[in-house]
Amino acid sequence: MSRTQATDFSEAGHLPKVGDEGSADPAGLPRQRRGTTPQMHGRYPDFDVMQELDHWDERTRELIVSRVEAVPQRTFFTEQEFATLTALADLVLAQDREPRVPALAFVDAKLESGRGDGYRYDDMPDDRETWRTVARGLDEAAGEPFAEAPVELRERVVGALADGSLSGGAWAEVNVTRAYGIVMRDLLEAFYSHPWAWNEIGFGGPAYPRGYQALGVDRHEPWEGREAFELDPVRDVKERGLE
Amino acid sequence: MNRSHLLLDPHRRGVPGLARMRRYRDDDAVDMAIVGCGAGGGVLAQRLARAGWRVVVLERGPFWDPDRDWVSDEAGSSHLYWNDTRIIAGEDPVEMGKNNSGLGVGGSMVHFAGYTPRFHPSDFATRSVDGVGADWPIDYADLRAHYTVLERELPVAGQRWPWGDPHGYPHAPHPVCGAAERAWEGARACGVTMRVGPVSITNGPFGNRPHCIYRGFCLQGCKVNAKASPLVTHVPDAIEQGAEVRADSMVVGLETDGGGAVSGVRYLRDGTERLQRAHAVAVCGYSIESPRLLLHSGIGNDHDQVGRYIMVQGAPQIAGRFPELLRMYKAPPPEISSEQFYETDPDRGFARGFSIQTVSPLPIGWAEHVLADGHRGPALREYMRDYNHWSVLGALCELLPRAENRVTLAGETDRFGMPLARFSYTRGENDRANIAYAKRVINQIWQAAGAQDILTIDRYAHLVGGCRMGTDPETSVVDADHRVWGVPNVFVCDGSVMPTQGSANPALTIMALAARLAERLAARRISDARRRAA
Ligand SMILES: Cc1cc2nc3c(=O)[nH]c(=O)nc-3n(C[C@H](O)[C@H](O)[C@H](O)COP(=O)(O)OP(=O)(O)OC[C@H]3O[C@@H](n4cnc5c(N)ncnc54)[C@H](O)[C@@H]3O)c2cc1C
Numbered sequence A: 001m002s003r004t005q006a007t008d009f010s011e012a013g014h015l016p017k018v019g020d021e022g023s024a025d026p027a028g029l030p031r032q033r034r035g036t037t038p039q040m041h042g043r044y045p046d047f048d049v050m051q052e053l054d055h056w057d058e059r060t061r062e063l064i065v066s067r068v069e070a071v072p073q074r075t076f077f078t079e080q081e082f083a084t085l086t087a088l089a090d091l092v093l094a095q096d097r098e099p100r101v102p103a104l105a106f107v108d109a110k111l112e113s114g115r116g117d118g119y120r121y122d123d124m125p126d127d128r129e130t131w132r133t134v135a136r137g138l139d140e141a142a143g144e145p146f147a148e149a150p151v152e153l154r155e156r157v158v159g160a161l162a163d164g165s166l167s168g169g170a171w172a173e174v175n176v177t178r179a180y181g182i183v184m185r186d187l188l189e190a191f192y193s194h195p196w197a198w199n200e201i202g203f204g205g206p207a208y209p210r211g212y213q214a215l216g217v218d219r220h221e222p223w224e225g226r227e228a229f230e231l232d233p234v235r236d237v238k239e240r241g242l243e
Numbered sequence B: 001m002n003r004s005h006l007l008l009d010p011h012r013r014g015v016p017g018l019a020r021m022r023r024y025r026d027d028d029a030v031d032m033a034i035v036g037c038g039a040g041g042g043v044l045a046q047r048l049a050r051a052g053w054r055v056v057v058l059e060r061g062p063f064w065d066p067d068r069d070w071v072s073d074e075a076g077s078s079h080l081y082w083n084d085t086r087i088i089a090g091e092d093p094v095e096m097g098k099n100n101s102g103l104g105v106g107g108s109m110v111h112f113a114g115y116t117p118r119f120h121p122s123d124f125a126t127r128s129v130d131g132v133g134a135d136w137p138i139d140y141a142d143l144r145a146h147y148t149v150l151e152r153e154l155p156v157a158g159q160r161w162p163w164g165d166p167h168g169y170p171h172a173p174h175p176v177c178g179a180a181e182r183a184w185e186g187a188r189a190c191g192v193t194m195r196v197g198p199v200s201i202t203n204g205p206f207g208n209r210p211h212c213i214y215r216g217f218c219l220q221g222c223k224v225n226a227k228a229s230p231l232v233t234h235v236p237d238a239i240e241q242g243a244e245v246r247a248d249s250m251v252v253g254l255e256t257d258g259g260g261a262v263s264g265v266r267y268l269r270d271g272t273e274r275l276q277r278a279h280a281v282a283v284c285g286y287s288i289e290s291p292r293l294l295l296h297s298g299i300g301n302d303h304d305q306v307g308r309y310i311m312v313q314g315a316p317q318i319a320g321r322f323p324e325l326l327r328m329y330k331a332p333p334p335e336i337s338s339e340q341f342y343e344t345d346p347d348r349g350f351a352r353g354f355s356i357q358t359v360s361p362l363p364i365g366w367a368e369h370v371l372a373d374g375h376r377g378p379a380l381r382e383y384m385r386d387y388n389h390w391s392v393l394g395a396l397c398e399l400l401p402r403a404e405n406r407v408t409l410a411g412e413t414d415r416f417g418m419p420l421a422r423f424s425y426t427r428g429e430n431d432r433a434n435i436a437y438a439k440r441v442i443n444q445i446w447q448a449a450g451a452q453d454i455l456t457i458d459r460y461a462h463l464v465g466g467c468r469m470g471t472d473p474e475t476s477v478v479d480a481d482h483r484v485w486g487v488p489n490v491f492v493c494d495g496s497v498m499p500t501q502g503s504a505n506p507a508l509t510i511m512a513l514a515a516r517l518a519e520r521l522a523a524r525r526i527s528d529a530r531r532r533a534a
């Protein structure tokens, strides 16, 4: 993780499966200049989807604005579960510093609402119970509160969760691989429904009633974000006062 | 004749005239009570109402108003899916929810992608032609004219179609986005023919339905009314012709009259159970709910056939990475497709085939794709930041029907007091070989296109079967006229009647089956059956 982020994204060397040393360090990206991205990595440093909200229909606007402004209070998880699962979420979403998308808070609200996803594996409890079991299992596997364990230990435990090799105790109650999938998909839905994440990946966000006109390779609407490499690095450094 | 596109309002998206909709009393025995207002139920209601039948549709979900109820957002669209728990089992359990079934007026087509290919003539006779699957009791010629009419009603846009029974489309092909351009180049370079479409998305105004605005949220419900679903294509006309579409009404049982026929449907509305009387009932709840309702009502299962032979399509998706910005979130996800590999080719070593289509996931869908390729933490975030450089192709592989792939009733009940459906699914050898081959072809396309990296997710799409049609009560649930064997006045008219599924998306064929059934009922004045039952 020592390489800096490639600035020419027409190459693919920054990608985990292509680069020699895994994925490049996002710290090499410019800092986000308009709006917010999680951890302020600026792959599209001047794109802020929230500047577009006047172009969205009212229902959608209310919903997206509330995601940013009205973060749900913890109601479903206990304080300890929440601490453990926050540590898990930070690791699997690579949120090592502020600003963070409060993904777990949205998962808490979803579980509290009781809305399911339409299915349950016959060898699994319901998702609410699965989440609690994962919290308990992480503390057990770490041998101490997971959130307080050294980061190397936390990473080892999460690796074993992802490859399904955790066993015993809480993990005997669930199919570990499926539990990992359930937890990840809830977290990813929460994370990538947040406009800060859209800023980071250059997604245009809600598009009704305006729609799109510029379809095609390397074409963009005037308001869509440009990637960092389209910027002049010298000017960029000057503007950010990094000289 | 269908005036739906003219009856809609040019400025508002909701179906006009609901206040004037005809209402039937529960004890007023209607000619046909239809359970479910999706692809099958919606078309059946419109056609029967046109033929003068007194029709009530009971739909478990809401009467959607796109302006009021839908948003331009992935996570905010979960209320469009059938989210009640189904238990999934077997060696290859199939995940339910957003991926395969919806609710509310319009059914699953409200959030379907929009591909509307026909089935091939061979799909109706895979047993005789290829020695696998099952023959249908009807053939392509029975549906041909209905396909043509429905393609005008939806309407379907696309290039002239060279596969199956070659045909053209009423609307011109849509422009495609950068992601589809790259996929198309790759396909050309390795000898795979692709065509734009066929999609049921307006290209140009159509009555009071506007042109598509290329916003890319087809799987979240089209707020524009450009994409077809029965809500905009058939329900307005059905209502104008005197049908009642009664939303928020969950049917929990069919009521028998003691003499082997059915006298109505029991349903829950506003927390109370009611009984709608009817001379005939059509169950159109889709491949899980229709068998569940029949099993729970104890109807049609003398030969242990209800719920069997449920099929999905193998639907792996493979993404290719390119130097340029492609921004796959723009334009509808369904853009170009190929049916070059649809038919059996003995050289491939398995029976039947697959189709290839662009899919273009939005960010949450893309995150699931990256996760499935085995990434988390910094690697996952990096692939996500790279979103705009990717293009995604999916296969739809025909998986063969198997008796043991079935819906049964579980011990637990839901909040309506109905037993949960338990759906068990296991693939066979031919299925695995088909999926593996399709993935190789898509990988070749990406290599030929010069993709710099590739990410893969294995998944399934589309449910059909569970109440299949046939010629014999010992191996099927309904006859060629969709009538449940042994019951004079119960019909099943949705995706569950399909004995095979081809590698085409099913919605257009479900609609064509409904149109055909309505034509036959109207012609024979099934009121015979209703008089007998009365
Ligand atoms: C994400 C996604 C993408 C898809 N993409 C495509 C595509 O591109 N092309 C394609 O052809 N197909 C696609 N499909 C599949 C297609 O939408 C379905 O095959 C089709 O809509 C099924 O039609 P149906 O009439 O059998 O059921 P549905 O359209 O699902 O209708 C069934 C209706 O019955 C109601 N119902 C069920 N039980 C009851 C009850 N007990 N009481 C009252 N009401 C009840 C339901 O609420 C629902 O509205 C897609 C599906 C999904 C989910």
Ligand code: SF4
Pocket: B201, B211, B212, B213, B214, B215, B216, B217, B218, B219, B221, B222, B223, B224, B225, B226, B227, B331, B332, B333
């Ligand atoms: S892309 Fe077109 S069809 Fe799809 S949701 Fe948008 S306007 Fe509707």
